[in-house]
Amino acid sequence: MTYPPPKALLRLPPSRNKRVRSGIAAIRLLLRKALLQEAAVQLQQLQQHEPANVEIALLQAELLTLGGDHDRSCQLLKQILSRHPGLVPALVLSARAHTAAQRHLDALDALQLAHQLTPQDHDIAKQLAETLVLLRCPSKAIAVLAPLVRKSKSPADIAQLAGLHDKAGNLEECLAGYDSIRPPIPDIHVLKAGALLVRGKKSDARAAVDDAILAAPDNASLRLFVAKNFADDFDPARQAQEIDTILASPGASTLSAEDRARLGFALGLAHERNGDFAKAFRAVEEANSHAKPECFTKDQQLEKVALGIAEHFTKARLAQLAPAGNASQKPVFVTGLPRSGTTLVEQMIASHPDAASVGELELIPALKQSLVSLQSSDIKRCAQAWLDAVPESKTDKARIVDKSISTVLHTGLAMLMFPRARFVFVRRHPMDIYWSAYREMFGMNALTFTYATQPLVRHIQLSEHLMSVWQQRFPDRVLTVKYEDIVNDPERHIRSMIAHTGLDWSDDCLEFHKSNSDVRTASMAQVREPVYKSSVGKWQAYHSQLAPVATALADLIANYEKAPA
Incomplete structure (x- = not known):
């Protein structure tokens, strides 16, 4: 037997105690500022006044999540939801704690119920879509996001939805989405070319590349995309010269590290195809210096786990x-x-x-x-x-x-x-x-x-x-x-x-x-x-x-x- 979801509960009645209400507001401000120790002290004091107050318990769970104690936070939220199964803030916080602990299936459960209870909530829908994407379910993410995008008409949201259509195998919807963005966002032609090339449509992708060259010849993503996928169509010496010109231009000072890396890798590929291996190696070395993360702690942790x-x-x-x-x-x-x-x-x-x-x-x-x-x-x-x-x-x-x-x-x-x-x-x-x-x-x-x-x-x-x-x-x-x-x-x-x-x-x-x-x-x-x-x-x-x-x-x-x- 399938039971209907509980009735949505967006907020609980505030405490009748004025001191408790003001204390809750103060703790929320401390948590937003990441002042966790001060928040913990004040929470302990409030709990002595009203130990059964659910608002205070929610703040305690948020404090535990921010402090990295995700298991205790999830356990506390489970207790809260057993008494108030439709309490949306508790569901959202539970999803946040599970996500932080990388228990994404549990986060999905909480977000799906929260979205079912409050389908118009934009933030919950976006969190649910992000979790579905993380779990490689782009079609389900599209179903969640599409109604919101129709309302927002935000270029960023449209591009995100088009990208999901690409991953879900919906090429026509993907390209239509990219074409509908006005004014066009940076890299739009490269995104279209990539969607086409993924499916082996190289001639169509090349046409999109030609559009990109006309629209933004200095675009770093375009330069790298061409170097990797259409190298035979362009003279490598000319490509290297044009990239050198971009890097030497007055506007180069405003390039992000990521774009400098893209241009450097593209330059290395051009020099390699031209047979100038010394220049190719120097370009790749320079590119890696811009792409290189500040530390590799995460990689070392992964190796330890492996x-x-x-x-x-x-x-x-x-x-x-x-x-x-x-x-x-x-x-x-x-x-x-x-x-x-x-x-x-x-x-x-x-x-x-x-x-x-x-x-x-x-x-x-x-x-x-x-x-x-x-x-x-x-x-x-x-x-x-x-x-x-x-x-x-x-x-x-x-x-x-x-x-x-x-x-x-x-x-x-x-x-x-x-x-x-x-x-x-x-x-x-x-x-x-x-x-x-x-x-x-x-x-x-x-x-x-x-x-x-x-x-x-x-x-x-x-x-x-x-x-x-x-x-x-x-x-x-x-x-x-x-x-x-x-x-x-x-x-x-x-x-x-x-x-x-x-x-x-x-x-x-x-x-x-x-x-x-x-x-x-x-x-x-x-x-x-x-x-x-x-x-x-x-x-x-x-x-x-x-x-x-x-x-x-x-x-x-x-x-x-x-x-x-």
Whole structure:
């Protein structure tokens, strides 16, 4: 039986005690100013006057969340909601605490009920949409956001909705949304070109690029987009000269660090295509200095967690927990280091008539905190969240390929969710990995370890270690392939990969470059071409500049080069 939601309760009756009311107002001001110690003292005093006051309890929960004690905050809010199930402020605060604790499925529950109770609340709707996007449910996010965008008509909201249509596979709605923005926002033509190129519509994307060149020839996003995806269409020497002119212009002083990084990476690619490797290396070094985050604490924490997962989820432990997982054989996790060839492998498998790809889903990091509880209900729910993220048009396929780079770090969690899933690890020469990743602009908040030598070297070493651990532990579930072997003998290795997934052979897999599936990675232009070998050994053009890196990776290089195909 389905019960109706509780009646919305937007606020509670204020305290009859004037001193308590003024104290509550004062504490709210302290919390807004992040003066947590002062707020805690005053809260304690107020609780002595009215220990059952729900407003005070809400302030206590907010204080706990701001102080990082998310578990106690969620427990307190659970108690409040058990007495006042329709109290919207408690639901919103509960979602905030769960989000801060990275328990996004619990945050989703709270936000869905809050939105159901107050569908006109713009802030709640936006929070719900953001959570749905985080959980890779763009179509559901569109349903929440679209009514608000029709009312607001804000260019930023329209662009956000158009981007969601892009992710949901609605190209016409995406392009119509971008075209409706007046006046056009920066990067609009690049966004359109990207949406087209994702779907292999290169000629249409080129037309959008031409529009962009006319509208904003100095745009940094455009310069990098062209350098990465349309390099053959433009003279590299001229491109390098034009970028140098932009960087030397009086307006360059107002460029953001991100735009300087974009222009630098684009310049490096232009010099490389022109055969001037010394200038290319200097440009890439300069670009990384602008893209480089101030610290890599987050990356170091991720590495620590990854080692902990590998240590905890032994073969025996995963066998013990297997009944809590989902028995589906649909998931195929393709992973490896960035720029290792994972997109190529993904397309080869997904070109099978009984397979489809969801691209870089990158959902496990959002589910991680729920999974580590090791509660059967949490494991089942996380596995279902992964399955729910598969677009409806692909749910009938026998295999779904998830090409997430982060799976290298979270292999144990993927195995926890899906005890019958298959994994394909893609390896590549460590120096080609290093240079290809180091010269790439992934985004200011993505793969930050690639923007400096030491973190990138450390991540290569860590990932190689983790891949070896899981390969040795689960040789029946993990297939390791080498990029160089694939490009040298594609049919042999494609057959091996298809057999590993449990599918019968299809000649369609040899025509992977003709696939019409979406590709959103840095390789989205390259995988539309047949297999080529020009990327093998590309780092050798920078042999002298990269000598210190080669020394740091010497053991990995020696092991890789002597390993059999």
